[in-house]
Amino acid sequence: MQKSRFSICKISAIRMSAIRTGMAAGFCFLLALAAGCSSDADLPPYPDGSNGDAGMNQPSENEDEITTVPFTITLGGLNGSDGNAKQDGRNTRVAPPGAGSSSSSGTTGEDNGYAETDNVDAVRLIAFRRRVQNNGENTATYDAAVNDIQGFEYDPTNDRVINGKPTLEDGKEDDYLSGKPHKHYVVKGTFGINRGYEYRIIALAYDSQEKSPYPQYQANKVIDMLNIKRGTTFQEFNATFASYLVDADGTDTPNNWLDYLKKTYSLLGIPHLHNVDCLSRQLITVPQLFYGTLYQKGDATQNPIISSADYQKENLGNKNPTPLVGTLYRGMAEVEVHITSAAHYSNKVQTKWYCLLADNVFTQMPLTSYDGFKQGSEPIKKYSTTGGTYTAIAYARFQGVGKEVVLKAFVLPGKTHLAVRMGFDAKPYALNSQVKAKDMMSSEAATGVIVVDGVSNLFYLRRNHKYVFTYTDQRKLTDSGHLLE
Known part of the structure; x- marks a missing residue:
């Protein structure tokens, strides 16, 4: 099998190396468990x-x-x-x-x-x-x-x-x-x-x-x-994981991060939300x-x-x-997106924060067996009939020009698209960019079954696997080929 830019390798205790490209590259390894108490x-x-x-x-x-x-x-x-x-x-x-x-x-x-x-x-x-x-x-x-x-x-x-x-x-x-x-x-x-x-x-x-x-x-x-x-x-x-709806009619108060929607007002006092049509407007952190x-x-x-x-x-x-x-x-799948910024969005517009998004996020699972992690249910729904399904699953602040930001999230296994929402301090205020990688399939060693890991930028996230995507230049995410809106 030829190795693609989005390569999947299931490894527990590994000597790790990453395949990085200017666009997006990924690798996964089967993580070993090492924690506890005495x-x-x-x-x-x-x-x-x-x-x-x-x-x-x-x-x-x-x-x-x-x-x-x-x-x-x-x-x-x-x-x-x-x-x-x-x-x-x-x-x-x-x-x-x-x-x-x-x-x-x-x-x-x-x-x-x-x-x-x-x-x-x-x-x-x-x-x-x-x-x-x-x-x-x-x-x-x-x-x-x-x-x-x-x-x-x-x-x-x-x-x-x-x-x-x-x-x-x-x-x-x-x-x-x-x-x-x-x-x-x-x-x-x-x-x-x-x-x-x-x-x-x-x-x-x-x-x-x-x-x-x-x-x-x-x-x-x-x-x-x-x-x-x-x-x-x-x-x-x-287990049921809590998610939080950002209320556009509210203010920045505990449990309502209004800046996520980038609400601004015109000179006439008319409120505007920036690039929110693809969002469920929900935030979640899965442990x-x-x-x-x-x-x-x-x-x-x-x-x-x-x-x-x-x-x-x-x-x-x-x-x-x-x-x-x-x-x-x-029991979880892990996703990391690494972003290095060569510059802000423009000379006049500074990046403030990033959110990793997924458009299929399960919030509940049975705990009667280990296989329950593959039986996620209660996906976060669309915001409204005209809204979207992309939900924030991780957050990081801008670290400075030339520094790397890592968006890291755990999710219940399933298939999903991924994206990054970037917040700015001036127009366009926010952009949503899809995470992309070449199609990839791998084989299960024990059975010989071919397993799909990613097709047409739809990723099949499996438990105990890690998926890493790397962008060496933030500006690649904001080109027309990546923007969701």
């Missing part, structure tokens, strides 16, 4: 404002009926069909962070992907439980267990956040790489299993301090998006999430249903309880 914390506040009292889900007052089980969460590796990649022209399984691999161009200089997760500082364990089924005997196949979700209800007594820096283990083994030692991050803690119940335990890693980057919205925490409260069933477990399910260590099937029957003291005898383990995987 110490337990108090139970977090719950979204419904409760203290975690779920009534029927309270554990027994008899401490003999609760077994404390240690767990270890590995942050790193790949999953499912995303666990295969093309590297150096060969089809191979991608290594986890710290194991090393090579780039699409064969260059050296290892990059384990740690920079992508520097800000991830929390892991939240969220448990769902139900009364033991079939006397605690869990003989179903893995596929049957995955689909056996009826009756599980949120257990706030086992909802906890572990905060702090990750623990780095080097030269040790984990379940991902078939026993080969490599460097990876781990999170450790304990979980209380109550007699008579079986559990599903989900772990999410994220940046607990991330806030909206847009002016007027910077007090809003991004991670406040889990739909969970007392009585929530496992089937109902999902980077890592997702995993815990299971019993040594279980080759990785059964996600954990029965208390295995942890009753009469069954344990003098043996220690079997620890729980799990691996977290990145």
Whole structure:
């Protein structure tokens, strides 16, 4: 396959190199996961404002009926069909962070992907439980267990956040790489299993301090998006990402960044909005999430249903309880647009800011499995019958002539067009420019299936992939071939 200007390579721990052109170039790599924490914390506040009292889900007052089980969460590796990649022209399984691999161009200089997760500082364990089924005997196949979700209800007594820096283990083994030692991050803690119940335990890693980057919205925490409260069933477990409508009739107040629409007034006092016809007028910041399910260590099937029957003291005898383990995987796609300005828009018009736009942005997804990241729903709608669908997904201020600006966003996988909205301090006040790249298709190493990555500037963004577009001159974005309006 010939290499196009928009090249896609799925790489986990890579020695990274970029293919840059004067127009737009892209590459993607399959990012390794590397973040977490090492110490337990108090139970977090719950979204419904409760203290975690779920009534029927309270554990027994008899401490003999609760077994404390240690767990270890590995942050790193790949999953499912995303666990295969093309590297150096060969089809191979991608290594986890710290194991090393090579780039699409064969260059050296290892990059384990740690920079992508520097800000991830929390892991939240969220448990769902139900009364033991079939006397605690869990003989179903893995596929049957995955689909056996009826009756599980949120257990706030086992909802906890572990905060702090990750623990780095080097030269040790984990379940991902078939026993080969490599460097990876781990999170450790304990979980209380109550007699008579079986559990599903989900772990999410994220940046607990991330806030909206847009002016007027910077007090809003991004991670406040889990739909969970007392009585929530496992089937109902999902995440909804908040978006904000910019109100043209309002002013620059908290949660209304009017400058995004570039509202000006004529000499007669008539208001004008500049180049907004393609916009949904919504702003959103989607967090980077890592997702995993815990299971019993040594279980080759990785059964996600954990029965208390295995942890009753009469069954344990003098043996220690079997620890729980799990691996977290990145669920989002990442997009970066690099823009270097050789000059302002003109000698008299200065660039003020940039927003990365996408015209298909999902705001909700189920959290019942890792595949839920591919089942995004509730796309942001058009502003009106005459409006558009392009939504801001990232923001950056102008850094100065000759300096590079990086617009970086995480999104749920799906197909979308991309664009950049540039704000100026004088006429034309704002321009919207489509991000373009040559068509590109790649093959899935495991199946040989041809996968579309970009056709006619419509990009098919996949989970755990990164797409980078580079413009070495901002003026290329403002030529007639790129402008949306």
